[in-house]
Amino acid sequence: MTVKKLLIRNAEVTDAPAGVPHYIYIEDNKIVFVKKTLPENFDFADVEVLEGGGKLATPGLVNTHGHVAMTLLRSYADDLDLMDWLQNKIWPVEAKMKPQDIYWGSMLGIYEMLRGGTTCFADMYAEMDEVAQAAAKLGIRANLSRGLIGAAPNAQEALAENKQLFKDWHNYDRGQIRVTLGPHAPYTCPDDFLRQVVDASFELGAEVQMHLCETKGEIEDSLRDFGMTPIARMEKIGLLERGVIAAHCVHLTEEDMDIMAARQMRVALNPQSNLKLASGIAPVPALLKEGICVGIGTDGASSNNNLDMLEEVRLTAMLHKATTYDPLALPAAAVWKMATEDGAKVLGFKNLGRLEAGAYADIVLWKMSGPHWYPRHNKLSLLVYAASSQDAETVLVNGKVVLKDGHLTAYDEEKICAETAACAKALLER
Ligand SMILES: [Zn+2]
Known part of the structure; x- marks a missing residue:
């Protein structure tokens, strides 16, 4: 079986100054590295690339x-x-x-x-x-x-x-x-x-x-x-x-x-x-x-x-x-x-919740746009005090992209909302 390879490029991280892009490379379900520069001999063959420009990458x-x-x-x-x-x-x-x-x-x-x-x-x-x-x-x-x-x-x-x-x-x-x-x-x-x-x-x-x-x-x-x-x-x-x-x-x-x-x-x-x-x-x-x-x-x-x-x-x-x-x-x-x-x-999950080599790749790319993302003295402070959950743009769980550009990859969102509304209505009438 070929190993799934994914590279997030140009994303910012919380523990580096604003405006410094990073590369996050994932193989299968784990983070292999988080670096400012790609290794010289990095092989792009079979690597899916996610553009992270203007986004902040954090653990989910x-x-x-x-x-x-x-x-x-x-x-x-x-x-x-x-x-x-x-x-x-x-x-x-x-x-x-x-x-x-x-x-x-x-x-x-x-x-x-x-x-x-x-x-x-x-x-x-x-x-x-x-x-x-x-x-x-x-x-x-x-x-x-x-x-x-x-x-x-x-x-x-x-x-x-x-x-x-x-x-x-x-x-x-x-x-x-x-x-x-x-x-x-x-x-x-x-x-x-x-x-x-x-x-x-x-x-x-x-x-x-x-x-x-x-x-x-x-x-x-x-x-x-x-x-x-x-x-x-x-x-x-x-x-x-x-x-x-x-x-x-x-x-x-x-x-x-x-x-x-x-x-x-x-x-x-x-x-x-x-x-x-x-x-x-x-x-x-x-x-x-x-x-x-x-x-x-x-x-x-x-x-x-x-x-x-x-x-x-x-x-x-x-x-x-x-x-x-x-x-x-x-x-x-x-x-x-x-x-x-x-x-x-x-919750008993080991090796999770950190953006570093060896951790499971549960990652969020937050879109850093809108007035609440400025100025950028401290990105962690922005996340805790100013960011909105609606800023989450792309989400990976266990190395798989489950939300892309704000939309689920696995299911029709409108159908979920419509089915739930119908169930809720029927439930109260039952
Ligand atoms: Zn409870």
């Missing part, structure tokens, strides 16, 4: 937490608190969703992610085979889990589906798709059920993703019902022994953070969702101080774009009481690392 963004098919419910129920939103609006509609609804909601959300420079995402939902099919179709990298409500009548069925998802999709396409187990949250899963999840994680060698410590109410209920915090309870049950992606982690004690550090838990921070649902502000600087790996997620049904919330990540960290309003609590470079390299680590 990683969305560490979400429920992408919920894109189908975007703008359906807003301005409510978490429990009201879930119990009275979201869960009743979700109960009526059919597999094709999940598929088209996922197609739309994945299209939106790729269009906005997100090359990798995590998901927890039902009918996950549909989500996996959509991810494979559009070529995005993913970490997928079946959401498990342990207290629900179909809990055993859902756990069996999650195990099957692992068998069918884990390490699909040379690791482009990973599968984890998805116990929804401490407050929806009894101890007995969580022990079954622990058994399954050992049996399969699967990691876990879970909502943890999202609201104050969750902590208060846990203290009342179990006499300990949700993190302490998960530790006691044994759920933290095999690699856990913990979404939210807004309300934590010092002891919780010690457990999290000792268990090398990774955190998927969702500042936009936490602000929207008035859940609170996560203690990001304290987590980073403990050496806990933190990535950024979108969650919920507003937007699937990480880039547009980077400034919120920084500002909310600054506002958290633990920071004493320190403007240096979370510099732009730290936020960018959370959105890329650390996000990849959170």
Whole structure:
């Protein structure tokens, strides 16, 4: 088999001064080099060339937490608190969703992610085979889990589906798709059920993703019902022994953070969702101080774009009481690392999230045009503070061009929008 070779030329990179073009050479799915000049003996035979002039090349963004098919419910129920939103609006509609609804909601959300420079995402939902099919179709990298409500009548069925998802999709396409187990949250899963999840994680060698410590109410209920915090309870049950992606982690004690550090838990921070649902502000600087790996997620049904919330990540960290309003609590470079390299680590992808030799070629070319791209003192600052997700122009995942000149390469975008709108309409009429 001939190896696919691709050269991006004249693109700028974040760690060089403005106006200095670079060559990024990719073989198969990995970056071979990032250089200012081409090696003298470079052989152009069979090399596809992508013009990067006027564009900024960066690693793709990683969305560490979400429920992408919920894109189908975007703008359906807003301005409510978490429990009201879930119990009275979201869960009743979700109960009526059919597999094709999940598929088209996922197609739309994945299209939106790729269009906005997100090359990798995590998901927890039902009918996950549909989500996996959509991810494979559009070529995005993913970490997928079946959401498990342990207290629900179909809990055993859902756990069996999650195990099957692992068998069918884990390490699909040379690791482009990973599968984890998805116990929804401490407050929806009894101890007995969580022990079954622990058994399954050992049996399969699967990691876990879970909502943890999202609201104050969750902590208060846990203290009342179990006499300990949700993190302490998960530790006691044994759920933290095999690699856990913990979404939210807004309300934590010092002891919780010690457990999290000792268990090398990774955190998927969702500042936009936490602000929207008035859940609170996560203690990001304290987590980073403990050496806990933190990535950024979108969650919920507003937007699937990480880039547009980077400034919120920084500002909310600054506002958290633990920071004493320190403007240096979370510099732009730290936020960018959370959105890329650390996000990849959170989701268990190695060698990802850096624009350097040996890393997997998940790359975004951002079109640096428009007033918000000037002046160019610091390109990383521009990305975090000024750039829009809509500036993503060309996107590669695992060395493959999945978005070119702002358009999907694998599927008709208008069909995705039309099919999703039709599904959403039929769903609410059902
Ligand atoms: Zn969530």
